[in-house]
Amino acid sequence: MLAHRDPLLLNSIDSYPEDLMCAGSVNFGRQVGLCTLEVGVGHETLRLTIEIFPAKIDYATDYQNLLSDVAGTSRALALEYLRATYQTGEARDVRDATSLDWLTLLRNEISLLDRSIRYVNEHPHRALSREIDYVRADRIKRADATIRDAIVRGRGRGPWTKLPGAGRIRSILPASRSRETLDTAEHRWLRLQLALIHDRLSDIHATVSAELERTRRGGGAAPARLVAEEEEVAGFSRSISELLALPLFDNITEPPPSGFASLTLLSGIGYGEAHRVIMVLRLGLSIRGESFDLSVMDVHGLYETWCYLEVLRIVLAKMGGSADLSTLLRVEENGIRVRLAQGRRTTVTCKSPTVTLDVSYNDHYRGLTGLQKPDIALKFRNDGWPDLLVLLDAKYRLDASDGYRHQFGCPGPPIDAINALHRYRDAIVVVRGESKTRPVVKGAALFPLSSAASSEFPNSKLREALESLGIGALPFLPGNVQHVEDWLDGLLSLAPEDLAVPGPPFAGLAERRSRGLE
Structure with missing residues (x-):
């Protein structure tokens, strides 16, 4: 099996499963940069990265200068979402980050976000929640501050009874109990951020779907690359929906405190990685760097x-x-x-x-x-x-x-x-x-x-x-x-x-x- 994210790249490739072979030509057209192909045989997968050079201009000087000049005027003008080739860049704090920046960063980081949230779901930090519960007085073995206060003030339920050394008390008294809960500020913050990501993905998916629908209404076949873009964005949306449906977030309905941060959120295993990914999504893309794969214009x-x-x-x-x-x-x-x-x-x-x-x-x-x-x-x-x-x-x-x-x-x-x-x-x-x-x-x-x-x-x-x-x-x-x-x-x-x-x-x-x- 030969696989690539861009469906147009492998249009001319024929598969021969019985011979464990794929054959055909690969045409990159006017795309330049790195390309990673996945070759699968049984349970084994080989990732092969090649670099495509332009035929008409010098790759190291003219092409890089073209890219830098266009990106220097407007970063997003140089970017595309789905192409057969890619360059490497980095995330930076910019004032004009676009949906294209955001979605490209999410695509690079969504696997880490998924792993991090699922790890937190399996190994969550719990908090102790104190709740008031009513207990029969004869079952109380140790009086805490809540019980003492109820006795002094005559609070509680049920008929009155006498307690040696304390006088008249209610037969059922309020007692404070500590219970473990997942409804923590950290989990509220993570759920809110995932919900915001899901909402933005929904908006982008609606735009791509509308573009796809307009193309189909025109009577022609839908472009394979546009179909792949719609499917990929829909897949991201499903992945975030699955994270929101984890037991970790079952009973969380309240937002976190304004400006919340904690050591657990910033550096806890799973928490810290998820926090870093979410903060990266607030940045924009630069074509200079080695951290992220990004597609650029043909x-x-x-x-x-x-x-x-x-x-x-x-x-x-x-x-x-x-x-x-x-x-x-x-x-x-x-x-x-x-x-x-x-x-x-x-x-x-x-x-x-x-x-x-x-x-x-x-x-x-x-x-x-x-x-x-x-x-x-x-x-x-x-x-x-x-x-x-x-x-x-x-x-x-x-x-x-x-x-x-x-x-x-x-x-x-x-x-x-x-x-x-x-x-x-x-x-x-x-x-x-x-x-x-x-x-x-x-x-x-x-x-x-x-x-x-x-x-x-x-x-x-x-x-x-x-x-x-x-x-x-x-x-x-x-x-x-x-x-x-x-x-x-x-x-x-x-x-x-x-x-x-x-x-x-x-x-x-x-x-x-x-x-x-x-």
Whole structure:
């Protein structure tokens, strides 16, 4: 048997139980990092951990810098919940911990929480509870303070009787008895925390289930990974429900004292481990560390997000401004998904004395030929001029074949990635006044190529196309941002009448103008 948490990873694996063999291919796609597989034979299980490296960028430098830059802006943006690979990180005290942080930490710690609570259930610390019980006077062998007080005050039940040396007393007197109880402040605290965990799991499970239901209502098959996420969260919820149903918590209904803590809770066997897990769940995740396994974005999604953040940093620097991007960008949290808010809601506006520039991520434009969705849109706004758009598409694809090099002079994005920008320029139409206009003037496909591998780019046709056609491509990685910086610097220095020229004029339109027909 070959097993893995991500159901998509083993889609192509066939099992042959009679031969004790599994065979097939494993495709990690665009996932990078560590992967642990479980190989089971009979009662024996082997855990095999392998590491997957990216093919297009350097793992130790470019990939780690991509991850650090995105996480440095917003930790949760770099995280996913269920992927075939994982990185290692640690828990830290943060102000903006998300449900994704919380659930990832719980997944790492739920086995320890389960073992700890079950150990406490089997070996609980009990407290003595003093209760008042009524006892026949002739059965009392030793008078405690409660009995003496009852005799003096004449309290009790039943008929009066005489006691030598004490006078008249009731025949049934109140006596204090000590009994062992599990209703302690420690157990109240543990039950309250488990109930809070269960409530939060229920909320997350409801969100994932709703997402799954929407997918099924759409008529298509439910994604295997989404189904696995729903089943895993439901399993966590069942596990916590089973803990709450243990005899340890049977007669506990009251909350613990406010701010309660004790040496037993902090350091008792079982208690201390459960307390540590519950406190860890109040933290957030950092991608630096070795304590917890966490899934991160597929490398193409990570690259696209980094491109937007880095373009935004460059624009802010070029226009003489600076800002904490984490306060400018709106991040949407939906259950276990954290993304940059889509469309206009993620637009950041930058201003200089001469131009106002809107930098948008994943904006969309509806047209007669369909929806157009460039990754990054730069909208130049000048007084007295229509809005002019420069589009950037981040493509984590690289063609370094001999044929491509021969045609363009250096490695670059696939040709269809560049052709998409030509389509944007032609298909995106906006209404201005009573007429329709095409606002897109220039565009570039951003692709992952290191500084050392970009030595031929300045003389390539990709660069030449940017200058002559207004459409081309630019290499862009954490260690290779200069080409994009120079190009954006040139665009920002253009007067609107120069920026408005998209490239060589259409022959027929130029002839029409030369004949004075416009």
